[in-house]
Amino acid sequence: MNYAVLRMASLGSRSSFGRLAGIVGGTAVGACLLLLLWGGANGLTARDDRGAWLRETGQPSAVAGPSGDTSSPSPPVPVQLTAGTVLVEPNGSEIFRDHLIERRDVAALAGTTVGIPGVGKPPEPGDYVASPALQHLIDITPGDELGSRFGKFAGVIDDSALPGPDSLVVVRGATEAELRQNGRAVLISDFTRNPYGGSAAAYNTVLCVGALAVLFPVLLLISIVTGLGAAQRRERYASLRVIGASPRVVATIAAVETAVPSLIGAAVGTVLAVALRPAAALIPVNGSRMFVTDLSTGWMAAVVVVVVVVVASAFVAGHRTLRAGIGPLGVTRAAHEKRPAVWRAVPAAAGLAALAAAILADRSGEAVLMRVSSLLLIAGFLLVLVGIVAIGPWLTRLVSGLALKGARTADGVIAAGRIQRTPVATFRSVSGLVVAVFVVSVFAGGASVVASPKTPPATPGLMQPSSLSATIATGAKPDQVVETVRRAEETSGIRSAVIGYGPAALSERGAAREIYFPAGAAAALGFREFPAVDTVAVDGSFFYSWSVQPLELTAAPTGTLDGLVPVVVVIATDGTPAAVDRARTVLNTSGVTAAPAESPSDITLRSSGRLIQGLAVLAYLGMFVSIVIAGISLAVATASAMLDRRRVLGLMRLMGMPASVLRRVIAREAPVPLLTVVSLSVTLGFVVAWLMVTYVDDSYRLTWPAPEYFIVLGLSLILALGAVLATFGLTGRSTALPSTRFE
Amino acid sequence: MSTLRNVDIILSARSLRHSFGQTEALRGIDLDIKAGEVLAIMGPSGSGKSTLLHCLAGVLTPDAGTVTYRPADGQPLVISSLSESNRSRLRLTDFGFVFQFGQLLPELSAADNVSLPLLLSGTKRREALHKSTELLDRLGLQGLGAKLPGELSGGQAQRVAVARALVTSPAVLFADEPTGALDSLASENVLTLMLELVREAGTTVVLITHDARTAAYSDREVVVRDGVVGTGYRVTA
Numbered sequence: 001m002n003y004a005v006l007r008m009a010s011l012g013s014r015s016s017f018g019r020l021a022g023i024v025g026g027t028a029v030g031a032c033l034l035l036l037l038w039g040g041a042n043g044l045t046a047r048d049d050r051g052a053w054l055r056e057t058g059q060p061s062a063v064a065g066p067s068g069d070t071s072s073p074s075p076p077v078p079v080q081l082t083a084g085t086v087l088v089e090p091n092g093s094e095i096f097r098d099h100l101i102e103r104r105d106v107a108a109l110a111g112t113t114v115g116i117p118g119v120g121k122p123p124e125p126g127d128y129v130a131s132p133a134l135q136h137l138i139d140i141t142p143g144d145e146l147g148s149r150f151g152k153f154a155g156v157i158d159d160s161a162l163p164g165p166d167s168l169v170v171v172r173g174a175t176e177a178e179l180r181q182n183g184r185a186v187l188i189s190d191f192t193r194n195p196y197g198g199s200a201a202a203y204n205t206v207l208c209v210g211a212l213a214v215l216f217p218v219l220l221l222i223s224i225v226t227g228l229g230a231a232q233r234r235e236r237y238a239s240l241r242v243i244g245a246s247p248r249v250v251a252t253i254a255a256v257e258t259a260v261p262s263l264i265g266a267a268v269g270t271v272l273a274v275a276l277r278p279a280a281a282l283i284p285v286n287g288s289r290m291f292v293t294d295l296s297t298g299w300m301a302a303v304v305v306v307v308v309v310v311v312a313s314a315f316v317a318g319h320r321t322l323r324a325g326i327g328p329l330g331v332t333r334a335a336h337e338k339r340p341a342v343w344r345a346v347p348a349a350a351g352l353a354a355l356a357a358a359i360l361a362d363r364s365g366e367a368v369l370m371r372v373s374s375l376l377l378i379a380g381f382l383l384v385l386v387g388i389v390a391i392g393p394w395l396t397r398l399v400s401g402l403a404l405k406g407a408r409t410a411d412g413v414i415a416a417g418r419i420q421r422t423p424v425a426t427f428r429s430v431s432g433l434v435v436a437v438f439v440v441s442v443f444a445g446g447a448s449v450v451a452s453p454k455t456p457p458a459t460p461g462l463m464q465p466s467s468l469s470a471t472i473a474t475g476a477k478p479d480q481v482v483e484t485v486r487r488a489e490e491t492s493g494i495r496s497a498v499i500g501y502g503p504a505a506l507s508e509r510g511a512a513r514e515i516y517f518p519a520g521a522a523a524a525l526g527f528r529e530f531p532a533v534d535t536v537a538v539d540g541s542f543f544y545s546w547s548v549q550p551l552e553l554t555a556a557p558t559g560t561l562d563g564l565v566p567v568v569v570v571i572a573t574d575g576t577p578a579a580v581d582r583a584r585t586v587l588n589t590s591g592v593t594a595a596p597a598e599s600p601s602d603i604t605l606r607s608s609g610r611l612i613q614g615l616a617v618l619a620y621l622g623m624f625v626s627i628v629i630a631g632i633s634l635a636v637a638t639a640s641a642m643l644d645r646r647r648v649l650g651l652m653r654l655m656g657m658p659a660s661v662l663r664r665v666i667a668r669e670a671p672v673p674l675l676t677v678v679s680l681s682v683t684l685g686f687v688v689a690w691l692m693v694t695y696v697d698d699s700y701r702l703t704w705p706a707p708e709y710f711i712v713l714g715l716s717l718i719l720a721l722g723a724v725l726a727t728f729g730l731t732g733r734s735t736a737l738p739s740t741r742f743e
Numbered sequence: 744m745s746t747l748r749n750v751d752i753i754l755s756a757r758s759l760r761h762s763f764g765q766t767e768a769l770r771g772i773d774l775d776i777k778a779g780e781v782l783a784i785m786g787p788s789g790s791g792k793s794t795l796l797h798c799l800a801g802v803l804t805p806d807a808g809t810v811t812y813r814p815a816d817g818q819p820l821v822i823s824s825l826s827e828s829n830r831s832r833l834r835l836t837d838f839g840f841v842f843q844f845g846q847l848l849p850e851l852s853a854a855d856n857v858s859l860p861l862l863l864s865g866t867k868r869r870e871a872l873h874k875s876t877e878l879l880d881r882l883g884l885q886g887l888g889a890k891l892p893g894e895l896s897g898g899q900a901q902r903v904a905v906a907r908a909l910v911t912s913p914a915v916l917f918a919d920e921p922t923g924a925l926d927s928l929a930s931e932n933v934l935t936l937m938l939e940l941v942r943e944a945g946t947t948v949v950l951i952t953h954d955a956r957t958a959a960y961s962d963r964e965v966v967v968r969d970g971v972v973g974t975g976y977r978v979t980a
Contacts, residue, residue, distance in 0.1 A: 410862040413855055414848060421850035421891070651846045654802055655908075656835025657863055658828065 019233075022636060023258060024265040026225035027309050029632070031269025033625065034305045035297055036280050039273070043294030044285065051163035053117040054102050058186030061087055061179075079187055081107070081176055086114045086122055089174070089185040093596050095584065096146050097577050100287075100605055101134060101168040103150075103596075107176040107185075116171055117191050118161025123173035127154035131162050131169040144491070145581040149588050164288030181473050182594050183507070221633045223316050224429055224640070237326045247322060255318030262313040266306040273302075284617060340423055344394040348387025348684065354380030355691035362695060377695055381442075384688050388434050392677055397423035399676050403668075411661050415668035418641065426673045429630070429637035433674070434681050436626030437713070440619045441685020444705035446693055447616060461550025462542075464526040466575035468583050468597040469543050472566050474505040476592035481566040484590040488571050491586055493579025495572045496524035501564035506540070507594060513540050515568055516556045524572050531555045543568065545603045569593070620712040627713075631674070631720020638670050639727040663728050670724035678717065752813060753778040753915060753947050754799055759808035761794055768794040769805065770970035776915075778815065781938060781948040783961035791970040792951050793919055798823070799949060800838055800917045801830035812837070814914060835863055839908030839916040839946075841937075843923040846904050847892040853879060854888035857907045864911060871910075878906045882936050898929030905937045915947045922957055934960050 062076035081087050091103040108114065108122040116122055119129050128150035130138065135156055138147040147153075150172050157169055179185040237250045245253075281290045358376035361369040400419035407413045419426050458464050472481055481499055488497035498521035504511045514537040522530040530536050535556035542551050558564070569587060573579040580599060587597040642649065642662075649662060690702050754776040761769040768791040776782050776799075786792045797803040799810055801822040810822040814837060822830060834840075839860075847856045857875035862868060876888050882902045892900050901921065908916055921937070922930035938960055941948050950961055958964050966973035 408862075408868050410859050413851065413859065413862060413868070417848065417851040417855060645848070648846060648848055651840070651842060652848075652859070653831075654834070655840045655860065656831045656833070656838070657859075658831055661863065 020261045022225045023261040023313070024268065026221045026632075026636070027262045027265030027313060028269040028272060029629065030219070030221060031266040031305050031309050032272040032276065033269075033629075034309070035270060035273035035302060036276065036295070038297045038301050038305070039277065039280070039295035042297060043281075043290045046294045047163045047288075047290065050161060051167070053161060053191035054104070054163075054169065056088075056188055056191050058088060058188035061185045061187050062183060076183070078180060081109060081187065083109050083111045083113050085187045085189045086112060086116075087176055087179045087185045088188050089179045089182065091596055093598070093602070094149070094170070094588070095596070095599075095602055095605060096137065096141075096168075096581055098605060099137075099168055101170060103170050103172065105172045105174040105179055105185075107174045107179045114189060115191075116161075118158035119155070119171055123154045123171060125173045125175045125178075126151045128152070128170055128172040129155045129157055130171075131157045131167050132159075133166050134168040134170055137168070141581075142578070144585050145578055146585065149585050159291065164285075164290055164294075166284070166288035178591070181475060183474070184595075219312070220428065220431065221629055221636070223313075224633050224636050234324065234326055237321065241326060247326070250326060251318040251322040254321035255314040258317035259310050259314035262310045263306070266309040269309070270302045270306060273297075283621060338424075340394040340397055342394065344390045344392075346387075347383050348391050351380045351383030351385075351387050352684075352687065352691070354383055355688060355695070356380075359691065359695045373695070377692065381688060381692070384684060385435065385438065388438055388677075388680060388684055389431055392427040392431055392434060392680070393423040395680060396427045396673050396676055400426075400672060403672060409664075410657070411664035411668060414661075414665045415672070418669060419672055422641075425637070426669075427677065429633045430673050430677050433627055433630035434677050436623050436630075437678055437681035438685045438688075440623040440709070441682050441705075442689045442692070443619050444616070444709040445686045445689025445702055448689075448703045448705050458526065459550055460526055460528045461552060462526070462547060463545075463570075463600050464572060465600045466580065467526070467570060467572045468580065468587065468599045469568055469570045470587040470590075470593040470597040471506045471543075471568050471595060472592055473594040474508055476505075476566070478566055480590070480592045481569065484586065484592055485569060487590075488569075488583065488586045491579075491582050493574045493576055494583055494586075495574060496521075497569065497571045498524050499566045500568035500570065501561050502567040503564060504567075505565065505594070506567050511567070514538065514556075515540055515542070516558065516561060516564060517553075518561065521570075522553055525553075525570060526572075527553050529553070533559070535560055543598075545598060545600050566592075571597075616706065616708065620708055624712050624716050627678075627716030628719050628723070631716075631723040634670050634674060634720065635723040635727050638666055638724055641669070642666065642727070666724065666727060671721060674717070674720060674724075678713075682713075751777045753815075754813075754949075755811050756795075756799060757809050757811075759795070759798055759805045759810070761791075761798060761803060761805045767970055769798065769808075771808070772967070772970070772972055774799075774965065774972060776947060776949060778813075778914075778947055779942075779945045780963060781941070781950060781961045783950045783952055783958035783964045784967055785953060785955075785958050785964055786967035786973075787953060790967045792953075792967045795967060796917055796919055796949060796951050800840070800915075801825065801833055812915075835860060836911065837914045839911065839913035841901070841904050841908045841916065841918040841921040843920040844897075847900060847907075849892050852889050852891060853884065853895065853903045853906075856892065856903055857888075857910050860907060860911045875906065875910055878910055879903065881940065882906050883932075896929070897925050898933055901925060901929070901933050902936060905933065905940075909937075909940055909944070909946070912944060913946060915949065916941055917949050917951075919951045920953075921950070922954075923952075927956075930957070 060079065061081075062078045064076055087107040089105040091105060094101040094103040104116075106116065106122045107125070112122065114122070123129050130150070130153070135153070138150075138153070141147065150170055154173075157171065159165070162169060233254075237245075237254070240250055240253070241247075277295045278292050281292045281295055283289065354376045358373045358380060361373035361376060364370065397420060400416045400423065404413065404416035404420050407416050458466070463469065485497040485499055488494050498517060500515040500517050502512045502515055516535055516537050517525065519530060519532075519534055519536050522536060525538070525542075530553040533555040535558065536553040537556040538553055539551050541547050569592075571583045571587065573583050580601075584597045587593050649657075653659065653662070686702065693702060752775045754774075756772055756774045759769045759772040759774075760767070770791075772791075772795060774795075784792045784795060794803065798805045799822075801810070805823050808823070811819050812822050812833070813819045820833070822833065825833065840846075847853075848859075851859075854872055854875045857879060858866075858868065858871035861871035861874060866874075872888075879885070879888050879902075882905060884899060884902055884906070887895065887899060892903070895903065901924075905921070908918075916937075918937075922933055925933060934957065938948070940946075948961075950957070952958050
């Protein structure tokens, strides 16, 4: 093809530059988001890989002894620690304030050949190495609240062994005897990269859904910006057809004139993605930000994204021009859209029916029906997803029809009239939004069932939220336990410390179900009523963090504590976070406890609600990006529609229509489809969520989603509408009287 | 120039000058337009006739000179010194416009298109649609009010445009090549119907054309050439 013709077609007029700038901007946003999403997927996997050593389960450090008399089996026989192994006690429940700390206590022989990732040689007994984030916490916190739990600082763990920059990890050196005491330690010969147990799969699933929810609007945005100024370009193409250009040549010109700015846009988007990586890395996923390098995709990915964006946008432009059937006389009459029929409501209705049928099938008790119920559930969800995209134009037309009937003003008639005649094109600009808002609404609705457990209120008969308990390790000397209690009582913020007794340590055979206390400890345990005896007893479930049923103190059958051993220590604090952490430090460094101290309030840190919250951050972010892009698409589509009607609207202004009417037309044309589809997506999202959780369990009750959902939804809509309002200036200028006169 | 009594004159231009960059489109035009007359402004392409129409209608503000409008029931207004918003209001309430093509909103029905000026003036929609349908009927478009512009022939679409221009009962109708895109039969039909309505209502018409057959429908012709009104214009009525 002739280069000069191409050049003329691409840069034929000054007005072309606005369109070209639009394509550059649209493709830049698209390419940037694609690369950031790609980087996010890479980052999650890299993070899981680096943290794999923390999930290493190892081999038991003791094996069952030789079988003898079955009534009294032999004690387990320790497996010998060698230079090729290290003894590791995982203490994943080390807690400081509302942070979970990954703690590993390690014992090794002097000549060990086993290296710990990010650390190398295991720390000496009494020393510790910590991640930079944890060490920072230790540095800024009084020692008796945190630092004293670990010993002497011996270095930081390298980033290469940390999931993220906010990871709280500590490796503490210990003696072999210390770790063998509890029987929980394992022998590890190699901290292999354990591929199992990571959270990347869950997050990547959300990321894929998010990517689809974002990708769809991005492709639409690119498609819409390539259609900018269609009316004027059709005239130019018609001129080319007059002088002999074939439809294929014209389509090629359209493709090339789109490919060039797309290439520039994709390149700008790549640079933008690199520049935005530090900001993207700040988004917390599963409690930690990411390392900026994690979001790197490599140059091959950048090339792939650029090529895909350029080829896709050029193809769309060429195909659209070919399909428009531009003849030498141009497109004399605009082709009107086919009226969306009512069948478009069928898939969504069928989907809802399938979901309801899934519940009924599951409850029927018939084996065959129960088997198909899960298939119905999946099919129902997918049908509703497809259904809301299908129903959109029909609903848009329905709403605009009602708006047209009820219109009282010129702007109302003009706006509703356009939407009424072009519901498919109007809906297309916001259809990506439908998917995003629907999926996130289903998620938010479903997540509302998994309510984060709250710290139970102080109730007599239940472990007090401001108290901590720790079980005593087998073989701990009673004197040491008494010394621990004495130390606790001297610590600031600790109100009382009491010892619970039993016939044997709780981990031992022969341990009783009940724990015995001196009667004077009843108040310290939070009981208001207790029998008038010297020794009282409470069921062992009193110390379970999930207990919700208040218990009563009873008279101990033994009547005395004589002959019993300490099995648990309970510390009551004044409830301040500092006091709670000081109590943890006292107990966890005492050397007599079998496991880190626990408080009823710890339940909130270990709940599945945390994972949901982590996923919610990604989901809401996806929805935010999607709505904003949809808003930009809508703004571009609105501006494009205005520019295509600039002559007629300009003539209307010439006849005396004030510019404010035009602004009101835009203000009506854009929000109607936006709010219609958002309402539709939100409603269907929650209906589907309700049907799905009902399928899982009748007792589940959907509640209001987290406030973040509404905040993100509201903020996104405001930004989207802001983008639409930004077109006021452009349309005002393009329909100004001097512009119209020379049209 | 014919001498007209001041009381009969609805629009008058004095020493009108207007330039586009280095090009002088109007070079000192004086023109009086009588109330109720149909005036044809003729001239070759680029002579300045459309610029003259835009200055008379308050679309453009002349670089020099004045345009004065004398409404039947009010004080004379110097259009050229009004603000843009006042000129817009004047165009909406007192003037009507018909152009050669592309003036109807393609997504709105014929009746909705016609009713727009009434809605802009604050008329209730039901009343506006009623008036519009009535006017469409008078222009021979019975039953076509619900049609979209794309579903109408060129002549029918132009009659819809005429209806929209006349629906507010303007004092002056400005028509810029109103039949320029129509065949002669359709052209004759549109002009006949349009002039029948305006004569009945006593509306003044300023008709721009370069077609002598179209100009023949007028009461008076003036010729604009190189930005000035030529001498020896014809008075047919």
